[in-house]
Amino acid sequence: MIKFNSKNSVNSSIKCTVRLLEDTQLLELEFQGNDKCSFLIDRVCEQLNLIEKDYFGLRYVDNKRQRHWLEPSKSIIKQIRDVEADNILFSFRVKFYPPNPFRLKEDITRYQIYLQLKRDLLHGRLYCNVPEAAFLGACILQAELGDYNPDEHIDNYVNELKILLKQTVQLEEKMMDIHKNELKGKTAAEVETMFLKKACVLDTYGIDPHAVKDQRGNQLYLGINHTGILTFQGSKKINHFSWPQVQKINYEGKMFIIHVILNEDQRIKKKQTIGFKCPKGSSCRHVWKCAMEQMLFFTFPSSSEVPNVVSGGGFFSWGTKFKYSGRVEREILEDTSIIRESPSVTRVGSLRRKASSEPSTPLVGNQTLGSNSLPRSLSNSGEEYNTSKDSFSHNENSHTVLETLLEDQESCTPKTKQDAIHEDTKQNHFILENQTTVTDSSSPSFKQGILNHQLSGQKHFENKPLKKNVSSSMSFLRHYILPIILTLFLILMIVIVVFESNFDLLITVRKIPEIAFFKSNYYDPGKEFLMGRFLRSKLF
Structure with missing residues (x-):
């Protein structure tokens, strides 16, 4: 096992896992100890065939559950210190949302923006009112399921598909109605364009709360x-x-x-x-x-x-x-260097795989991304959305805003590959509460959810290794004790310079009554005491 900051880490190849915008897509890459983050971003964009890579970045979560964007110009190792190098997880995300996605030069870049916004809608960051949420959800249905087919799409076929964070029966009915009557005949590219046009004008477009x-x-x-x-x-x-x-x-x-x-x-x-x-x-x-x-x-x-x-x-x-x-x-x-023919977009039908029991398998760095090579999600993926139907009221008025669920589980040291694809399984929930809505906090499912969260938090702290406590102590020493010692030392140096220098300005300062009082009552006695002790120790 290689530890960062060790001599071996600079010259050794270090493996990492990069989770793409679809949780079913994982890349396994390697980098050297002195590689910068731009190297890793270039590798990921190369796999995705992206040229307009400036809008994207890599993100991770440290041991204190704080998220960080990797800075492209800095060494990867220096940005993730004190991390075990055998299990590193990064997430490839849109860092800068383009104000107008249609000014992007390539459709393949726009598709990545679409995937990010689909995630934002699912995790509650792109919250909106009921009609907007229903329309966006219907666009996703049309893009991934195609035209409404009464033989395939029976009863509430949206019920087991996770599209919105707070997905009620009323919202599902509205989505199915739009999917059936308004979007028939639209291709995936057309409905993705409609999705982007609606999403990019929302107040919460591009916002991570x-x-x-x-x-x-x-x-x-x-x-x-x-x-x-x-x-x-x-x-x-x-x-x-x-x-x-x-x-x-x-x-x-x-x-x-x-x-x-x-x-x-x-x-x-x-x-x-x-x-x-x-x-x-x-x-x-x-x-x-x-x-x-x-x-x-x-x-x-x-x-x-x-x-x-x-x-x-x-x-x-x-x-x-x-x-x-x-x-x-x-x-x-203003860049005119993109002269290649626009590549085709390989779309990922993630909704069809939500009910599959086939586990995800990471892709190696030299493997081409395509629809046939993509792994499927875990069968228990629905467990991470335990705040959806049972924990909240089903009134239509209670869903004028989507609940915000922050993605902060991109740990650098996942224990299993299952942890690598569940970004939001055991996280803190920051809820954007509707001012006109009262959440049913007395319901058994709501209380059970809080109890489970508290128990998981207790286990998280009980299982922390001793080195984290040592790291916390060193952090406290660096941020508090050392600055205090440095401040006291600087004050002492200033006092000595003021009382021992023969500059005219300092002589004038020493004549100030308050300064003279301090010198005669504190500085001179203290100086005589220290000099006496010092001289006495030298003599004997």
């Missing part, structure tokens, strides 16, 4: 996309700070801070500082980096003009220096 609290302690969800920074409370969009309004973004400890310029009227512009409290300092730093990358990617004319950014983490913690790498959106759109 982050749980935060405002200054009053209210629970909000903060999202970042090509338009700016948005906040949501329940189904209501509270604020939208567009990128032209945002003057500066930084963080301090757990506080994510936005400096904006608001136009009260056509003549008066008001500067305002708005802060949001994140659950942890690491999550706050993650939100800050995501916001910086999105702003730089969508607002700067070229990558050469992007400056390095530094933000502090607080008085007793180190700051974070961020250097943007890669091209910006304008450079991608």
Whole structure:
């Protein structure tokens, strides 16, 4: 077993698993210890036959369940320290959602955007009202099942297909009605285009919600996309700070801070500082980096003009220096180097495999991706959606917004291959509560779900190895004890320089009554005491 940061890790080949946008697709790749993340992204895009790769990235979750985007210009090993190298899992995801997917040059890139949005709809990030959700779900049905066939599509044929996070009978009926009557004769490419046109105009398009609290302690969800920074409370969009309004973004400890310029009227512009409290300092730093990358990617004319950014983490913690790498959106759109004939799109019918019992098998790096070579999902894949039908009311009004389920199970050290394809099995649920809806928290299934979550959390902490405790202690020492010692040392040096130097300015400073009082009552006695002890130890 190779440990990162060891001498052997630099010259050794390290295996990793990359989960693609369909959980049924896994790639097994190898990289060297000194390879940068861009090498791995290039390998994945090569397998997918993607040229417009700047919109995509690799993501992972550390041992503290904090998500991270791998920075392309940095070494892979340096970004995932203290991780066992025999089981590494990354997830290939859309990092920058194009404002207009139809400005992309190739259909194969648009198809990857479609797959990401289909995931977002399933996991609740692309939430919308009932008619919109029904239309998007029907497009997925038409794309993967084809035209409605009364001989094949009997009764509620959508019931066992997972398309939406909160999938009720009413929504399923609406989806089937649209599938049967409105989308007949449409090809997969046509309905995917219809899906993209509807999805890209939603408020939550391209948003990965982050749980935060405002200054009053209210629970909000903060999202970042090509338009700016948005906040949501329940189904209501509270604020939208567009990128032209945002003057500066930084963080301090757990506080994510936005400096904006608001136009009260056509003549008066008001500067305002708005802060949001994140659950942890690491999550706050993650939100800050995501916001910086999105702003730089969508607002700067070229990558050469992007400056390095530094933000502090607080008085007793180190700051974070961020250097943007890669091209910006304008450079991608103006690129004329793509001269190949547009490749054909191999579509993945994942809905047909939901009920299959054949387990997934990872694909090796030199294997071509195609519909015949794709593995199938596990038969118990429905277990990860335990919040769907039994835990919530089936009233149509209760589904004006989809529940948000964050993908944070992309662990770097999965114990089995089954863990590698279940991204959302044992995760914390951040629910966007509808203000007009009351969830039935007294139902037995709801209580049982909470109990199971608590028990799984207890097992998670009980099974942590001792090295994690040591790592936590070292982290505490690095972030708190060492800065305090350094601060005290600097204060002592300043005091010695002020009282022992013969510069005219410092002599004048020593004449200040308060400084003179401190010198005569504290500094001089302390100095005499230490010198006496030092000289006495030298003499004897």
